[in-house]
Amino acid sequence: MNPSHIVRRKREGEELSATDIRAFLQGYVSGAVEEYQMSAFLMAVFFRGLSAAELAAMVDVMIASGLVADLSAVPGVKVDKHSTGGVGDKVSIVLAPLVASLGVPVPMMSGRGLGHTGGTVDKLESIPGFRTNLSLSEYSAQMAELGCALIAQTEEIVPLDRRLYALRDVTATVESIPLIASSIMSKKIAEGIDALVLDVKLGSGAFMPEPERAAELARTMIGIGAASGKRVVALLTAMDRPLGHAVGNALEIEECVLLLRGEGPADVREVTLALAAEMLVLGGAADDSAAASTLAAAALDDGRALNMMRAIIEAQGGNAMVLDDPAILPQAEARRVLDARRSGTVTRMDVRAIGEAGVDLGAGRRTMDAAVDAAVGFHITVKPGDRIEKGQPIATVHARDGISAEAAGLRVLDAIIIGDGPADPLPLIVQRIDEAALTA
């Protein structure tokens, strides 16, 4: 294997054999392929893409670079959900106990927030005592006992992905659909899934705002799943608004408690139920999406999902009292209510700007090793299309102090565009894509 010959062939748009892909990636693991050769390869992939067969070979090597969870002691079809990330996207924290409460095991490893979007692990860690850093064996044991675990990606899973991501981050090769897809799918397969539901976000707060590219990402991940015998279904959903009202770690946990009690904002409940329905069908707990959705709504409304969450929090060392009294969550010192500057209609929301304002408050991080402030964030009660009167309270800032609350408040008001024209919000569920798209 001559590394530069492999790079050249990819550069020329040739499809590499599985043997070539394996040799190149294994060479990178062993040190025979240098960082500068890998970065040239990644840039060539950015321009030339990877075929389904190339991706399958790449994902195999990535998975084999670390440990794979053994969930053979967990009966049933294990189904996880992955979101491409958004602002106020706390769905996982409601969805996982909800689906598990209906008998479908949910092995959920999540990431931390980076950039303008939040991360499930950061949110969970605002629950006092909650441990997200279970070892792979603790995780497998909890899956066998409860049918659900909510943990951070362990170092043992796909170490090659961490190395590749670090290189992509400094060589402008992050935004490549096959590289994104292989990164996500290798970790999901290694965590022990049988099936996966993807929540691909669209709109101003999404990493990939254009629908065509979002759909291509979904198809690419469905294809990788198919090559490994894992069923994957994708929903393209709206991120032209924050999901729900709460943005910020403890504030979002508080909203999750409402949702688990059958309350909470309608949009996040609707998206959660749509994703739950897909997971329940994949997991064999319902025959069709309508029946599954009814089942899931009932489990939110009658406390089964809440009880499962209580068991999960207790199993992972957290204070489950949070489900009864969210006031035990970290609270911000300064609060500032934001009033609408004018009357009109919310025509548009710059969701990325809201996310960035949250990062600057301390709710998120710009570099992987930064700490977050669990207490800070926003509560934004308006949505695109809402009719607003001047002076009406539309949001609250939760901050460490008055100065940062003031600065963040101005940015949130700027990001909620009130005008006279009509709004054109996305439907909450824009599109559904499944394996049929591979042969279409």
Add this chain to the structure above:
Amino acid sequence: MNPSHIVRRKREGEELSATDIRAFLQGYVSGAVEEYQMSAFLMAVFFRGLSAAELAAMVDVMIASGLVADLSAVPGVKVDKHSTGGVGDKVSIVLAPLVASLGVPVPMMSGRGLGHTGGTVDKLESIPGFRTNLSLSEYSAQMAELGCALIAQTEEIVPLDRRLYALRDVTATVESIPLIASSIMSKKIAEGIDALVLDVKLGSGAFMPEPERAAELARTMIGIGAASGKRVVALLTAMDRPLGHAVGNALEIEECVLLLRGEGPADVREVTLALAAEMLVLGGAADDSAAASTLAAAALDDGRALNMMRAIIEAQGGNAMVLDDPAILPQAEARRVLDARRSGTVTRMDVRAIGEAGVDLGAGRRTMDAAVDAAVGFHITVKPGDRIEKGQPIATVHARDGISAEAAGLRVLDAIIIGDGPADPLPLIVQRIDEAALTA
């Protein structure tokens, strides 16, 4: 300056500012830009190209990475020639003394052979005692005294090019027109030229066989020259045959001696005169190409060029007796005459295969630090279009021993395709390109 942002913008096809290009390349020199970031940048350049302004900034930084020859003591317009490389291309060794003998200074730094093509420095070093490794000050002094020097690129000139080339070589980013053009032009400008004639080879023995890409390379180099106030003219010439009869270092010097005496094969004399005419016009020694060509032919025929070569060899420590008795050059032990396998017409020559056979004989090298055997090579007397009788001698192999002569002979015979159909050889001079092409 954030290196990955610069890579990203190039990846997206943006034109970078001169400030960005300078910061990125200077960062690479200083260590602030990593090898893996540069290789990703180079791959992005492969796909996106570089504008004239980007190239001008890049060439500036490359030149500034080392010393620049001070030829201010040399009167006149200093004109060099650069060839993209071919098989049997010994033109420089005749052209430089020829043009210098007519009063136009020729500051010539050349490379060693790599891959299937030979290198002027390797050929010169087959002359006993000839030193090609003059220091920059020795070179400047000889230029002032003789108006000509034939040396190897010194380490002092454009060290950044050597580092970039080494990286490109292992990351499949060699074959990029802007990168090739900036590499050549930075070295030529640093060696002290005022003007340059390019000999861009076309056909089966050329690095870039397609006429469109060869013309693009010529235009790119003319553009870099224009940005630095250096006039550049390009001739696209035939490399669908070896140039002349001799292929191999000492054999080519022997052929150069014939040419300097007004003898030698017609094709290499014709290409030499065409390039000389361009250099003489650029250097102000003739008003037009026809007058310049007549001047040059006379200087070959009446011994002026030969006398200049004698002075150069003596100045550089070589044994100038070689001009009187080429038999003092290294001689190969084994010779094998090759007879045509059939009657017919030479329809085509696989010049790259002939070059590769020469490398395997020992006349060239595959890696930069390999040694060459000065004595070995070929003498091939037929050209595309020639009518051949079966059994007619068409070439001689000069080798270390009978076994390697036998193997090389078979490859040379395979590479001279004799058929019944008509031949369609390139004209020796295919096209002329000058600054007018930049505004066309």
